[in-house]
Amino acid sequence: MYALLSSETGLGFGASITIAAVLLVTYIVASVGYSLTLHPLAGFPGPVSTAASRIPFWVACVTGTQVTWMQKLHAKYGPVVRYSPSDLSFTDQDGSAWKAIHGHGKGEREFPKAREWFVTPANGVYGINSAPAHDDHRRFRRVFAPAFSDRALKQQEPLFRKHVDFLISKLSENVTKSGSIDMVKMFQFTTFDIMGDLTFGQPLGLLETNKYSSWVESVFDSIRVIPIAQFIQYYPVVNSIFNFLEPKVVKEMKYNHFKHSVDRVDMRLERGSGEPDIWNLVLSAKGDETLSLEEMYCHADVFMLAGTETTGTTMAGLTYYLLTNREKLELLTQEIRTVFSKESDITMESTAGLKFLNACIQEALRCYPPVPVGVPRIVPNPGRTIAGKWIAPETRVSVHHYATYHSPSNFRNPDAFVPERWLGDPVYKNDRRELVQPFATGPRDCIGRNMAMHEMRLMLALVYFKFDLELCEESRGWTQQRAFVLWEKKPLMCRLKLTSRT
Incomplete structure (x- = not known):
């Protein structure tokens, strides 16, 4: 031939x-x-290399350097950067980019989420965090909103308190051993146990065993490969080839991970429960607002990551900033130990009014956002105006959390941990605090925001009421981390001692 x-x-x-x-x-x-x-984005600032190819972006993502890479691009090129041929990143200076990208005007379509950014669920069913259809998202939102309401959280407080009290007892045990302890693990153990109780009707037992289960370990191990999965899903040809050639061992790992959630949801539904957990509230939904079994499986998987890792990350980050800014730590402990005379006084309701604690959490979310990257949306037809600039349809656009929060155009002393900027300090009166949106904004903002804030306030207030903490020398510079969508956290080693009043 x-x-x-x-x-x-x-x-x-x-x-x-x-x-x-x-x-x-x-x-x-x-x-x-x-x-x-000739490309519609040809006039936007950015390096020639990123205008010509997406390769520099993928390299930054896969190597975990995307956060610092994007921050440097914005520092050089300004508040709008073309970081790949069809992508724009914003460090929103007046709030208009957040509103345009994550909200929508009357009669306008919302910007759909970029599908490749979310790893395809094992059963192919997308949940509340990634549902492509607006109607599906709205239905999920209606179903789950009661489970995250203030009323539900009040009912669930004994469950939260049980696990936080167990954390306190485990930390007290460590004090008697006079050793150091990794606060990253302790916070993560607690948040995973709490969410396990809420999602499956039983904790994962991490605090009890003082170690991650194999399932939770697989969650953390998978973080590093998220950019690789995004790369594969971005290119249809590559995705098709990978699906055809995907090794059997990889398929089995994905199946076993998802089956963990499936088995526990099935056991929870079979067992029943009188506790006010998520599923009791979800199962009370009627008519069109009911969930299919496959949708329940998917959301169990979603909540076990979204409601755990990010909350634990924020508390660990705040602890680091407090221990490296002793005067702020003293102000916080003074507030907590003045307002409360005993542990039983510390509740979700009573901690909500702690002004300095709330300011510390807000500042930690600004300095060390748990999701530090930009979450891309796609400009719908026929295009939209964002931050005063016309953007062509099919462009991927995002507000980059870390670069926005650390921009000197948005915040004075952007790299300094200053809770007072949230308390009306006149030195920081020109800060654009409304730009800090770690839970996102608009109709698809994080449904668990209230729960996360209550959980963090309760846990932090009890920890800092009970203990004096000191950072171990090996954890200096802890925030120098790589990020693969989520931070790859190092151990945060601390020494604890009981306060004199306890």
Whole structure:
């Protein structure tokens, strides 16, 4: 066949390869030329390399350097950066980018989420955090909203308190051993146990065993490969090839991980419960607001990550900033130990009014946002105006959390931990505090925001009421971390001692 083809066309194999190579190079040159000159985003600032190719962005993502990489781009090119041929990042300076990207005007379509950013669920059912259809998201929101209301949280407070009290007892045990302890693990153990109780009707037993279960370990291990999964899902051809060639061991790992949630939801539904956990409230939904079993499985998986890792991350980050800013720590402990005379006085309701504690949490979310990257949305037809600039449809746009919160155009002394900026300090009167949106904003903001804030206030107030903490020397510089959508956290080693009043 090859001989016949060569004789008829007069082309040898080498010549065919040369022609193919020339055509490929011509295509690449033409694509780059178009991207740099005629593309709708050609006029936006950014490096030539990122305007020509998405490769620099993928390299930053896969190596865990995307946060610092994007921050440097914004520092050099300004509040809007073209970081790949069809992507724009904003460090929102007046709030209009947040509103345009995450909200929507009357009669306008909301910006859909970029599908490749979310790892495809094992059963193919997208949950409240990634549902592509507006109607599905709205239905999920109506179903779950009662489970995260103030009324439900009040009913669930004994469950929260049980686990936080167990945390306090485990920390007290460590004090008697006069050793150091990793507060990252202790906070994460507690948040996973709490959410396990709320989602499955039973804790995961992490505090009790003082170690991560294999399932939770797999959650943390998978963080590093999130950018790789996003890369695969971004390119349809690559995604098709991967699905065809996906190793059996990878398929089994994904199946076993998802089956963990499936089995526990099934046991919870079979067992029943009189506790005010998530499923009792969800199962009371009627008519169109009921969930299918597959949707329950998917959401159990969603809540076990979204309601745990990020909350624990914030408390660990705040602890680091407090222990490296002793005067702020003293102000916080003074507030807590003045307002409360005994542990039983510390409740979700009583901690809600602690002004300095709330300011510390807000400042930790600004300095060390648990999701530090931008979460892309896609501009719908026929295009939209964002921050005063017309953006063509199909452009991926996002507000980059870390770069926005650390921009000197938005915040004075942006890299300093200053809770007073949230308390009306005139030195920081020009700070754009409304730009700090770690829970996102608009109709798809985080449904668990209230729960996270109550949980953090309760846990932090009890920890700092009961203990004096000191940072171990090996944890200096703890915030110098890589990020793969979520932070890859190092151990936060601390020494604890009981306060004199306890």
